[in-house]
Amino acid sequence: MSGAHLAPEPYRVRLRAARLSLAVGMALLVVKSTAYLLTGSAAILSDAAESVVHQFAIGFALFSVVLSSRPPDPSHPYGHGRIEYFSAGFEGAMIVLAALFICQDATGKLLRGAEPTTLDLGALLIALAAVVNLVLGLHLIRVGKRTNSLTLVADGQHVLTDSITSVAVVVGLVLILVTGWTPLDPLVALAVAANILYVGGRLIYRSVSGLMDAADPALHSEIVDSLERQREPGWIDVHRLRAHQIGLLRSVDLHLTVPRYWDVERSHAASDALTRAVESTYSGPTELIAHLDPCVDACCAFCAFEPCPIRAHAYEKRTPWTLERATGPAAYPPDSEVER
16 A cells, blocks of 8 residues: 555654564564473463464554555545554454453463473563563554554553563563462463453553544643634634544544624634644644634623624623633523524
């Protein structure tokens, strides 16, 4: 597939990060599999099983990074960014499946009393994998946040979870070497599975929230703060703000109340200024749909625009635009002309 036409540089950064994750993940899978074959440890198997699942998830993530960066087309007029939510959900579901497999294997070994061997070498290999995954996970999350990629953030969180899992496994193996109590091996595997289940559940929740267009208070607050800082006298009221981010594209729509005697040209200029104010909060592509409402007499109390040839009441005070006000209905009475 071709790269993103809307934002080629973020796309290339995303793609490099996804490819790096795939390559490093494959190498670490070999390391962990070798450690399991040497030891027969249930704890190491839990770590290796998660890595197997992770490789499938990374492949899906790489596909979603490429697809989400494609520009809108006639069949997908809003772009392809929602594939990232599917990718995060797929990764979460795969993590949950890995956890269930680990539980089954660990329970069997706990009941049978299987004893692992060569734990010192196995612990060393897993410790090496933990360090590599820590560095990789932090890198993926940093790149994901910088390029607004839910897929890379989810992948980075999975890699960090893998690193934490490896650390827990190493601690368990060291304790077995010190104490000689082998049932600790499957017990560590079960603890690892519980942590993996939690992380997988969180990824699935985030995926469903994104697909259901759940509100993003942080995104809304960022936009409202920018509008309040750059607010112009003719911007009387902003309300019914809705915004979401799909891949690189940030989509925003809102209602802006302006003096009702403004002509189309002046209203259009206000809309352009509003767009610039919203775009100043984000380096990627932004799509703004502004519905311009004409003012009513009830607006006079908080409208500072002068000179106004139709003012019906004296100006009282400027009320700040807050998150609650901007995302709710108009600040003036709901039975006014604007809301009919």
